[in-house]
Amino acid sequence: MSVVPHLGVGLQYNPEIVGWFPFEKVEVDALEVLLDTLAGPLDSPYLVLPGKVDELKRLSEVGTLIAHSNFGAEFGFRPLEESAAVRRHVPLAHLVKSPWVSDHCFYGDQSWEDIWSSPVQFSRREVRRLASRARELQGLYGVPLAHENATYYVECPGAEMSEAQFMAELVEASGTYLHLDLHNLYTNSVNFAQFDIDEYLRIIPLERVIEIHIAGGSWSDGLYHDWHDGPVPEPVWDLLDRVLREARPGAVILEAQGRAHHAAGRVLSAEDDLGTVQADLARAMAIWDRAFGPGSRRGTRSDGC
């Protein structure tokens, strides 16, 4: 398996803000591309949607492209080869020359929208089943595959262990990696009294964290929501500072999205949010530089690699 490059700080290339965010001018070390927004539908002949190859070429001049999968559905119960991950994401990740790929620990099959409410069951049997699929999928990608910890409103019934134990056992059994979403950790800790971030970070193997997500969210109806529609909250900055002292990820990626999950989410705009996104990126870069040195990012290294 290839070595994970130490890239730096980047931004998710999210279709919700593409209309107004100046992606092709932003100074970042990497851009995270969502494979599902590039891939042709499974009932179409397109591997990649028309026009997307040129778009990717332009984006690759901004920074290294990192492939991220939301709807790969590799952890469902249908044969792995039927999944969007295998049929679309694997060849697309090769196309963008992604140094690694990350996915989510959700159930899915020939469906999409149920994925977000379907965190996998934290059981021993599922560790074994998912590890087998993850190992096979990582082999197909040919680069490290990292699993992102989820935020959820309700855990899948039947758990036999904590989420942190599950993630640790999964990557141990599969030889895959972790994508640590700090805002998801924070959200779960706010919404579930028993969710302990300190314990979580003690249990997971931080040396296997190859990507980190940061984001903001909103309160509604007494719950905190991972809607990526606000500035990164202070506790998440503290977590980033802390994790970067112990882990050496390939990239820290900021997510900004808006009203994708619920009508109560906020729609982002250039007027209200451009400055916030830029400030969050600058702060993430400062934290990265403090952890690894001012010339440690792709954009600040003398060799530019």
Place this chain on the structure above:
Amino acid sequence: MDAETTWNVWRCILKDDRLSQQVASGAGCGADLGLTAEEAAVVAAYAAHPKGSRWAIETYRYRLVSAALGALATGGQLTQRLLRSADVDLRRLAQTFVESRGRIDDGPFVYRTCSAFLGYIRTSDDLRHLPGLRDIAALDLAVTRLMTQCAELPGECWSTADERRLLPTDPRSGWYVQTGLGIVTTTERRLTPWLMNAELFGSSQPEVGTEHLLVYLPDLDHSYALCLIGDAAASLFRRVAPPCSYADLLNDLGVGGQQGDDGELGGDRLVEALASLAKLGVVRGVATRSEASAIARVREPVLRSALAEPQSTA
């Protein structure tokens, strides 16, 4: 608790009003809904967390409506444009569509959702008054049918090599067959003025009159294209769904006879029409019947679906 069973029950909760209400109220155990004891235990487990479950259900349903709108934007762009020009509340329309089909989640099968949504729009009483909607939606349906049938085609069908788009050396002894890369749809009203000028969409009822529109996919780097063709070309295209020899085409279609020309001139016009369709990649001409049959076999599932569905908006 078995993980697969748990997930399947959860997906039922997401879709079903009675189950979701039981869970969201915190009182649910799936009673009177025909669930097994194991399934009822899953419902009870979610009902123990009513607030979180309710938010998850709401999120699923909101996203499902967004997905329907995304599907319409993907395969039904002309219909979407017409509805927008008429100030139709698309989100509300998508919501009623999603609920009408039991909140099915087609996921990555986007054209499946699009096709169902277009069918819903086309038969909606509330939208019946919109000028041109029935024909425009039918044209978009042809697009979705083309996409889904092309999804079944093997990779070699996408070769844009010139020799695949030329007629055989002696076109008059050749065999001809559809490639699967095109569909002809016939409209009851003339849509071309709208198609050539988007600002006309919805401005008035399109003129009554038949038009044959060839919807085809030139290659995998581009979206679909439309081409207005005449009656003879439409008949010719449909005739070569199964492999057909040049001689049979000339005999069946009587191209020359229809025009009152002699056989030689009719033959020239037939060759010209075949060459045009071949150049677009929607028909292939080959030297032998066996070659043509091999092409037809490759797209056999495509052929079956094309023959099973009406090719006219009438």
